[in-house]
Amino acid sequence: MRMIPTLALAAMMALPALPQATEQATYALTIRGISAGTLRLSGRVEGGRYSANGTLQSGGLVGILRTLRYDAATQGRVSGDRFTPDTYSERADNNGRKRQGTMEYRAGVPQVKAYDPPRRADEDDVNPATQGGTVDPLTALFATLRDVPPGQECGQSQRIFDGRRATEVALSRPSRQGDSVTCAGEYRRVAGYSAREMAEKRVFPFTLRYDPAPNGMMRVTRVTTDTPYGQARLTRR
Template sequence: MPRHSRLCPARPRRARRFPALALPCAAALMAATPSLAETQGWSVHAFGLKVGELRLTVSENATSYTGSGGFRTTGLAGVLRRIRFSVSARGRISQGSYRPITYDGSIDTGRRVSETRLEYSGTLPVKVAGAQDPATPIPEADLRGAHDPMTLMWQVLQDQDAKTLCQLSQTQYDGTRLVRITLTSRSNDGDSVTCSGTYDRIGGYSAEELAEMKTSPISVTYRNTGATWRATQLRVKTRHGSATLYRQD
């Protein structure tokens, strides 16, 4: 195995040089940290039937992450109406917090295909591609700090620890609409915990859309696996009815 004596000397000649020498050593160690990849499969049910499948793949290390997800209708739902969407994102991780850099989203309803791209300027998501405009303008101040759909989906569905379980309150921007997802109420049932909250529509919606449904209940159930809590079920109410996602992997 080659020795990296120039990058990280084992015996610096002078102790006072240690801080300067430690920086490249630390950088080398961080660069060598392997990304932990995870793939999740979910079945999506509505009206008592399975209507689709969702799949996520995310790789992350101590300082960065990349992820992608895709949904498609299946079975009878896929025959009646073919719907597909795909999302991807990448960003940084700083002190355990996600900092998105770019996001790409595409949806194919069978009749129409739309694509959106966001690039982040600090904490501000900026739409650089996508034809659809918000029904009402969204103030820039409200957009700051909002995460993209892929990043927030991963925050909800990834394994949780005691510090993050039922502690989520985060805005999300998809290039057209701004929402806030809150999961802060907790109920215990044996080795499972259900985090409940709301999906609040707060920007980019028309008055008619908000009158129809401004807030929806949402809940995620996590099962204890020893060191972490694993998401196994998600429930959400939409304008078209209730939907439930079940973990398959």
């Protein structure tokens, strides 16, 4: 099931200017064409601030074999195309192993406030004080999967910190086919991983597809990546 959060993180990229409106989206997760779970997002941008909630839950055949649920909430400030989180919280249930955590931000620098149950420090952990300017996973995911104006589908990168690990997601090489735009992307492990994990794989290529939405914007309709278990795909319902 580790490919589920990896695929969700692979969708976290460019942060365009956003209209003042509440948005909701549901994505179906499949692995090798088999139903594996659901990603649900909702959020709002208004008065220079934003808030978002997200749930990632296993389902289908994978859900029968193993239960995974991840709930997160975030809020902060937005100016143009720049998002600055104020708070981020998460709750996870991985086959009965439950945890929750909270981060707060001071001058754009994340502060890890609480984890329950307490986590043992690891020599590979990234020092939060070095992660100024990063965003939490949900902030990046929410902003990336929102509708964007035509021409703003690709071209930016994001630095992400989840309280322990640092990653980066970058988009490039937009390709237009008819009304659709496909972006080539990379999800990169930066720090916080063991030497074995870094040697195993550092870069995870993926593609992101936009299609025209009824409101005249471009909408993410599909995210595709390869995993050790076969091709995984997020498809908007």
